[in-house]
Amino acid sequence: MDESLDHKLIYYINKWVKLKPEEEKKxxxxxEKQAVKxxxxxxxxxxxxxYIYFIIQGGARSYYHDAKGDExxxxxxxxxNWISDLESYFxxxxxxxxxxxxxxxxxxxxxxxxxENLYKEVPKMERYFRILFQKAYINSLARLxxxxxxxxxxxxxxxxxxxxxxxxxxxxxxxASYLGIAPESLSRIRKKK
Amino acid sequence: MDESLDHKLIYYINKWVKLKPEEEKKxxxxxEKQAVKxxxxxxxxxxxxxYIYFIIQGGARSYYHDAKGDExxxxxxxxxNWISDLESYFxxxxxxxxxxxxxxxxxxxxxxxxxENLYKEVPKMERYFRILFQKAYINSLARLxxxxxxxxxxxxxxxxxxxxxxxxxxxxxxxASYLGIAPESLSRIRKKK
DNA sequence: CTGCACCCTTAACCTATGTTAAGAAAAAAA
DNA sequence: TTTTTTTCTTAACATAGGTTAAGGGTGCAG
Numbered sequence: 001m002d003e004s005l006d007h008k009l010i011y012y013i014n015k016w017v018k019l020k021p022e023e024e025k026k027x028x029x030x031x032e033k034q035a036v037k038x039x040x041x042x043x044x045x046x047x048x049x050x051y052i053y054f055i056i057q058g059g060a061r062s063y064y065h066d067a068k069g070d071e072x073x074x075x076x077x078x079x080x081n082w083i084s085d086l087e088s089y090f091x092x093x094x095x096x097x098x099x100x101x102x103x104x105x106x107x108x109x110x111x112x113x114x115x116e117n118l119y120k121e122v123p124k125m126e127r128y129f130r131i132l133f134q135k136a137y138i139n140s141l142a143r144l145x146x147x148x149x150x151x152x153x154x155x156x157x158x159x160x161x162x163x164x165x166x167x168x169x170x171x172x173x174x175x176a177s178y179l180g181i182a183p184e185s186l187s188r189i190r191k192k193k
Numbered sequence: 194m195d196e197s198l199d200h201k202l203i204y205y206i207n208k209w210v211k212l213k214p215e216e217e218k219k220x221x222x223x224x225e226k227q228a229v230k231x232x233x234x235x236x237x238x239x240x241x242x243x244y245i246y247f248i249i250q251g252g253a254r255s256y257y258h259d260a261k262g263d264e265x266x267x268x269x270x271x272x273x274n275w276i277s278d279l280e281s282y283f284x285x286x287x288x289x290x291x292x293x294x295x296x297x298x299x300x301x302x303x304x305x306x307x308x309e310n311l312y313k314e315v316p317k318m319e320r321y322f323r324i325l326f327q328k329a330y331i332n333s334l335a336r337l338x339x340x341x342x343x344x345x346x347x348x349x350x351x352x353x354x355x356x357x358x359x360x361x362x363x364x365x366x367x368x369a370s371y372l373g374i375a376p377e378s379l380s381r382i383r384k385k386k
Numbered sequence: 387c388t389g390c391a392c393c394c395t396t397a398a399c400c401t402a403t404g405t406t407a408a409g410a411a412a413a414a415a416a
Numbered sequence: 417t418t419t420t421t422t423t424c425t426t427a428a429c430a431t432a433g434g435t436t437a438a439g440g441g442t443g444c445a446g
Contacts, residue, residue: 066342070342072338072341072342074334074338075334086327086330086331087331087335090327090331119320123316123319126316126319126320126323127312127319127323129323129327130319130320130322130323130326133323133326133327133329133330134279134283134322134326136326136330137279137326137329137330137333138279138280138283140330140333140334140337141267141268141333142280143337144333144336144337144340145265145267147337147340147341147373148265148340148373149259149263149265149373151432151433152432152433153432171392171393171394172393172394173392173393173394180340180341180342181433181434182433182434182435183393183394183395184394184395184396184433184434184435184436185432185433185434186394187394187395187396188395188396188433190394190395191395191396344402344403345402345403346402364422364423364424365423365424366422366423366424374403374404375403375404375405376423376424376425377403377404377405377406377424377425377426378402378403378404379424380424380425380426381402381403381425381426383424383425384425384426
């Protein structure tokens with residue numbers, strides 16, 4: 001497997017915190033690389049989430065089944081992003097979610113214990129994650145807001161405007177779920193154009 | 194003003210990271226205490242958010258006016274919680290939000306520069322905020338999910354079940370907005386009981 | 387090449403919630 | 417107390433989006 005791919009992680013961390021070569025080494029040593037075929041589950045409900053994953057190639061989604069058995073997508077993430085069930089990962093309680101690859105993918109994964117150690121060895125990593133969660137929280141609030149106060153059509157248009165890669169690479173059913181609407185409604189919205 | 198109130202902040206930080214006495218001192222020295230009357234704006238749209246606030250007494254909400262002029266509440270926070278417009282605070286770009294006290298309040302505030310310094314002097318503070326944002330992100334995702342896939346009635350019932358202080362202390366109009374519905378709809382839901 | 391999943395679309399009908407408007411109740415101010 | 421302001425309720429009507437059901441397209445597996 002292409003070794004240079006690992007450095008995508010380092011590249012993105014370096015955007016926010018400046019690492020020394022020996023720190024980069026320690027970080028890379030803490031992650032395990034995993035190749036995963038399309039539609040493979042990295043986590044299932046009832047299991048404890050053992051890893052956060054940095055996607056270096058491909059993509060994944062997290063979803064769950066509600067009481068009525070309907071499937072709802074929580075997150076869709078392509079390469080150069082993180083995905084996990086953070087709640088289960090940090091609390092070490094059973095997850096409610098599936099985590100499944102959307103395409104053939106390569107991920108770097110790290111367990112909570114190794115991450116804690118890494119924070120000690122490379123404190124900048126804790127800074128990196130502070131900034132990461134901070135941004136994720138801000139984004140999540142913005143998404144919450146648009147879900148509460150904008151129409152599905154407006155939300156879809158924003159997604160188009162951002163020229164989001166996701167639109168090209170995942171089925172519309174998934175995008176509808178991610179937008180919080182039924183696939184039929186997304187069809188209706190698309191017809192208007 | 195009661196000096197012991199400041200230690201509420203230290204008490205809550207100590208739940209997640211163990212501070213030494215000299216660290217507690219440095220932290221307290223970094224925050225400014227501010228007493229604020231009810232319905233006072235701590236931030237207005239167009240201003241750059243200068244502080245994150247830890248509420249030691251009282252409460253506050255953040256809200257904005259959309260293109261149609263309608264008011265939407267983003268967050269409602271009572272004592273022992275943080276409130277700010279993080280996006281504006283960390284980017285130092287103009288905010289889109291109001292930040293306003295719900296009651297007569299006492300807050301501890303810190304500017305981005307002082308916070309950066311504090312991270313250097315007391316690295317545990319960065320760990321504290323990493324954990325804080327991590328939890329905030331997880332909560333925000335859960336709220337996003339319930340907004341997308343549960344009815345307003347279900348969301349309101351959950352709020353009751355959590356026996357949320359907010360229900361007793363802020364007007365229903367605000368609660369409706371926080372739930373993402375019109376005040377009339379909340380009235381309708383309440384009538385059913 | 388064929389058949390079977392899977393995905394997307396359409397249309398008719400349904401429902402939760404929004405909107406508008408009015409008035410009642412409660413809280414704050416005078 | 418009386419007045420004014422704010423908050424809450426109700427009801428009739430409007431609408432975005434959900435639901436159900438059917439059919440068509442596309443691509444992979446055999």
